[in-house]
Amino acid sequence: MIETLFKKSFILDEEVFLSLLEKDLYYGRLFSIDGCLVKILSNGIALVIGDVHGDIKSLKTIFEDVNVEKFLSNDENILIFLGDYVDRGLYQYETLAFILLLKQEFRGQILLLRGNHEPLIQLIPYPHDFPYVLRKRFPQKWDYLYKASFNFFQRLPLASFSNNGIFFVHGGPPISDLKLSSLKDPSLKLMEEVLWSDPREDILETTPSFRGAGLYFGKNVTDRFLRINGLTAIVRGHEPCEGFKLNHDGKVVTLFSRAGPPYWNKSIGYMLVPLSSNLTLKALKDCLKNIEAPTDFNNSISYESYF
DSSP: OHHHHHHHHHHOOHHHHHHHHHSOOOOGGGEEEETTEEEEOOOSEEEEEOBOTTOHHHHHHHHHHHTHHHHHHSTTOEEEEOSOOSSSSTTHHHHHHHHHHHHHHTGGGEEEOOOTTSOBTTBOOSSOOHHHHHHHHOTTTHHHHHHHHHHHHHHSOSEEEETTSEEEESSOOOTTSOSGGGGSSOOHHHHHHHHHOEEOSSOSSEEEOTTSSSEEEOHHHHHHHHHHHTOOEEEEOOSOOSSEEEETTTTEEEEBOOOBTTTTBOEEEEEEEEOSSOOOHHHHHTTEEEEEOOTTOOOSOOOOOOO
16 A cells, blocks of 8 residues: 555646645544644554655665555554654655655544644745746746645644643744643744754753744753753654664653655664653663665755754
């Protein structure tokens, strides 16, 4: 089935793509959504995937490594994407189509979170080349396809949390108001923080980010956020790295789930997180998986390297 969906994503016409974008996101019995925040009710295992940025080959590599079709045949297991589905990769349309087809097939088991490249109208990242990719492929309808995609992005939730204390998000915690409840109906400032922020080891509180949006946050911010909300760790994406990296004594885990240019990383990261029992930080570290990409793994057109 996964191979069929993969192949279908390369030949998916614009009308079917539009119909997938317009479907409701459906959460079912494994998730409970309140505004922009999702509570995970599953007692199975979560497959967690970080930034893919239009890299369908890395995504398929993860699915093959996990045997995702068998994994999702257990109806308690879930798949969490941490955002950044488009921009920078050669197969942006196909990657988003692949994910939407997978979502259609396993509706109640797939959670799509929002990344900063599923942008707010007030915070368009640079470069945001997804509309240009659509224009090249669909010169007559690209603007309609992009508007539909943009509207779909606005519907994606910002963050989720599990009963065993893991907070899943693209960038970082809601720094201006550290309570989870602040994400039910977040201000623009909080949305910017959770989509754009990054952890740093050399500060304890916050400092402006070179990205021009969001903040760098230090260990004290992480510790307060986790303590206030009774959580154990933050699992997030947003930063290029060799598959994964750890910050703040292992309480912040960053996943990067694509390889090759424009980042030139060689490792593809993901996680398999049990949701049925409490996890120590050591046990959470053991959930991290890395796949070494082949040396000829080339997934993108040759841009300058940018963040």
